[in-house]
Amino acid sequence: MERPGRLLLQSELRVRNAAYDVSLSRSLLIWKRRTSSPVYHPFRPRFCVPLFRRRPDPVLHGSPVLNCWSVCVCHSVPVSEIISVREEEEENGSRQRDDGSWKKIREREGKDCRQAFTVLYVERCRQHRWRCAEVTFTCSDEAVCQHWVSSIREQLASNTSRPKHLLVYINPYGGKRQGKRIYEQKVAPLFTQAGISTSVIVTEYANHARDHLKMEAELKKFDGVVCVGGDGMFSEIIHGLIWRTQIDCGVDPNSPEEALSPCSLRIGIIPAGSTDCICFASVGTNDPVTSALHIIVGDSQPLDVCSVHHNNMFLRYSVSLLGYGFYGDVLSDSERKRWMGPARYDFSGLKMFLTHHYYEGTVSYLPAKGIIGTPRDATRCRSGCVICQHNGQLNSERSEKYEMDEASDSESSGEWRTIRGKFLAINAASMSCACPRSPKGLSPAAHLADGTTDLILVRKCSRFNFLRHLLRHTSKDDQFDLTFIEVHRVRRFRFMPRHCQSDSDLELDLHENSKRQIFSQICKDHPACGCAPAYSSWNCDGEILTHTGIDVRVHGQLIKLFARGIEELPVFEDLSNPCAI
Ligand SMILES: CCCCCCCCCCCCC/C=C/[C@@H](O)[C@H](COP(=O)(O)O)NC(=O)CCCCCCCCCCCCCCC
Ligand SMILES: Nc1ncnc2c1ncn2[C@@H]1O[C@H](COP(=O)(O)OP(=O)(O)O)[C@@H](O)[C@H]1O
Numbered sequence: 119m120e121r122p123g124r125l126l127l128q129s130e131l132r133v134r135n136a137a138y139d140v141s142l143s144r145s146l147l148i149w150k151r152r153t154s155s156p157v158y159h160p161f162r163p164r165f166c167v168p169l170f171r172r173r174p175d176p177v178l179h180g181s182p183v184l185n186c187w188s189v190c191v192c193h194s195v196p197v198s199e200i201i202s203v204r205e206e207e208e209e210n211g212s213r214q215r216d217d218g219s220w221k222k223i224r225e226r227e228g229k230d231c232r233q234a235f236t237v238l239y240v241e242r243c244r245q246h247r248w249r250c251a252e253v254t255f256t257c258s259d260e261a262v263c264q265h266w267v268s269s270i271r272e273q274l275a276s277n278t279s280r281p282k283h284l285l286v287y288i289n290p291y292g293g294k295r296q297g298k299r300i301y302e303q304k305v306a307p308l309f310t311q312a313g314i315s316t317s318v319i320v321t322e323y324a325n326h327a328r329d330h331l332k333m334e335a336e337l338k339k340f341d342g343v344v345c346v347g348g349d350g351m352f353s354e355i356i357h358g359l360i361w362r363t364q365i366d367c368g369v370d371p372n373s374p375e376e377a378l379s380p381c382s383l384r385i386g387i388i389p390a391g392s393t394d395c396i397c398f399a400s401v402g403t404n405d406p407v408t409s410a411l412h413i414i415v416g417d418s419q420p421l422d423v424c425s426v427h428h429n430n431m432f433l434r435y436s437v438s439l440l441g442y443g444f445y446g447d448v449l450s451d452s453e454r455k456r457w458m459g460p461a462r463y464d465f466s467g468l469k470m471f472l473t474h475h476y477y478e479g480t481v482s483y484l485p486a487k488g489i490i491g492t493p494r495d496a497t498r499c500r501s502g503c504v505i506c507q508h509n510g511q512l513n514s515e516r517s518e519k520y521e522m523d524e525a526s527d528s529e530s531s532g533e534w535r536t537i538r539g540k541f542l543a544i545n546a547a548s549m550s551c552a553c554p555r556s557p558k559g560l561s562p563a564a565h566l567a568d569g570t571t572d573l574i575l576v577r578k579c580s581r582f583n584f585l586r587h588l589l590r591h592t593s594k595d596d597q598f599d600l601t602f603i604e605v606h607r608v609r610r611f612r613f614m615p616r617h618c619q620s621d622s623d624l625e626l627d628l629h630e631n632s633k634r635q636i637f638s639q640i641c642k643d644h645p646a647c648g649c650a651p652a653y654s655s656w657n658c659d660g661e662i663l664t665h666t667g668i669d670v671r672v673h674g675q676l677i678k679l680f681a682r683g684i685e686e687l688p689v690f691e692d693l694s695n696p697c698a699i
């Protein structure tokens with residue numbers, strides 16, 4: 119537990135007709151029940167659990183501190199996780215709350231306790247979910263009550279990382295088309311409670327949010343951007359924001375060699391898409407309320423971004439999966455089945471698994487040197503990750519020039535490695551890509567902000583072996599521990615499909631692509647003919663790339679999210695929190 123530090127306030131207040139010692143420091147709000155004679159429970163285990171409280175109790179749970187002597191006597195909430203404080207208002211001589219419960223409080227507390235205030239705070243539930251809990255304190259002295267309210271408000275106001283004005287984009291067609299409803303019912307009321315003002319744009323067409331951010335949005339007015347949608351919608355937001363930042367900083371966003379300027383505005387993701395892996399891998403759950411609370415408390419999580427170029431021409435950015443072969447084909451196939459909603463990926467996944475296409479080409483990569491961590495580590499990227507801190511520091515210490523020299527030096531000194539072959543899939547995961555389909559993700563040990571991406575090569579193998587590999591994404595077994603899989607942690611990589619190795623210009627690509635479509639049509643008509651298409655396409659965070667030969671470079675910590683990385687679950691957390699029982 120965090121140490122309370124110097125006390126700002128300490129009073130005896132009442133919670134549900136029981137006396138509590140309540141204290142406030144810069145870091146913690148603590149309320150401790152006054153017990154005259156603690157009862158010792160000799161047979162209660164060290165981490166005793168009040169099993170009789172099976173339902174969430176709106177008043178008593180904060181972070182209960184349990185011991186052998188009493189049951190749930192002490193609660194503490196970090197000040198940084200207080201959402202807001204509300205004075206209970208008095209109308210016509212009696213106090214009122216929105217839900218009319220003040221009358222009940224008064225009846226409980228007795229006539230002496232006429233003043234009350236309610237603190238809303240973050241409460242942790244199961245599986246990384248956060249909820250907004252509240253506790254109402256009463257006391258007989260109005261001045262004391264007001265002192266408490268103003269002191270808590272002062273502490274909240276002194277926290278400069280909390281956003282006050284947000285620009286919100288909602289994709290009404292993402293996932294199950296619930297984006298607007300999710301925002302209005304679950305998120306907007308929390309923002310209002312936390313005193314955050316918003317400017318909301320419901321998108322009217324694809325790339326509406328990107329273009330608005332690029333050209334119109336008055337970014338100076340906002341402390342952050344909120345994306346209500348899936349990974350594709352998030353991709354739109356980062357394209358707009360990164361582009362705009364480079365233009366404002368005088369950086370050429372098209373050059374593959376330029377060091378890009380980091381974006382200052384943080385982005386919050388309210389998951390309302392089909393996969394939502396960026397949210398899942400950075401928060402630990404796809405839950406709109408949890409995401410809204412991470413935004414309110416002003417969390418910050420840096421994120422690596424890959425730039426993708428074709429013949430020195432900028433194509434796209436990627437933060438999660440860049441996948442050629444299997445995941446590219448799944449995406450292309452599923453786009454035609456959008457009407458199926460998120461289930462389209464399972465349908466197309468099964469279809470592409472049965473189709474079992476492989477692709478020939480050359481992958482070259484620059485291994486990440488001087489960093490700590492490998493893709494086969496047992497450690498995971500978690501809140502406050504030391505690997506991201508260490509490698510991020512390393513990256514920022516390298517000046518732009520040094521980094522470019524290193525890239526070109528390494529190239530001339532032969533540090534680039536080349537692999538030629540037939541592949542079922544070529545995947546680059548800049549983060550774990552954990553999602554509900556695969557809670558550990560495509561690359562379980564990948565890091566959100568270490569300046570690298572994990573390049574996973576799945577060589578041509580039997581359907582049975584590929585299935586073994588896929589199934590391991592859903593179990594504890596290591597999906598890389600198979601002879602036909604290779605994985606490398608890299609800073610940069612290139613891919614060239616076999617058929618355009620000597621001639622990679624756009625026209626040829628397009629020509630070959632149209633040929634491929636004819637071929638794939640033939641193959642669809644004759645599934646047994648065995649002729650494999652020459653090209654797949656790249657799945658870039660859920661968007662299809664128009665080119666196959668690409669040059670990918672990682673830009674460490676280019677953007678920031680309103681998140682803190684996945685929190686390590688404390689031992690017994692799910693038992694000690696009544697909300698989880
Ligand atoms: C047999 C079960 C195998 C399960 C394997 C699951 C691996 C899942 C890894 C998912 C990585 C996701 C990376 C994220 C990509 C997203 O950016 C992107 C866009 O998201 P958005 O729609 O929210 O905008 N999403 C996607 O590209 C979706 C990829 C989903 C792939 C699902 C593949 C399912 C495979 C099923 C194979 C079934 C074989 C069964 C044989 C009996
Ligand atoms: N108003 C809109 N109409 C149509 N497409 C849109 C709109 N707003 C955003 N899009 C596009 O919808 C696509 C999918 O969005 P996303 O929110 O990621 O949902 P999903 O996860 O279901 O794919 C993205 O490519 C995005 O650019």
Ligand SMILES: [Ca+2]
Nearest residue numbers: 422548565570
């Ligand atoms: Ca990374």
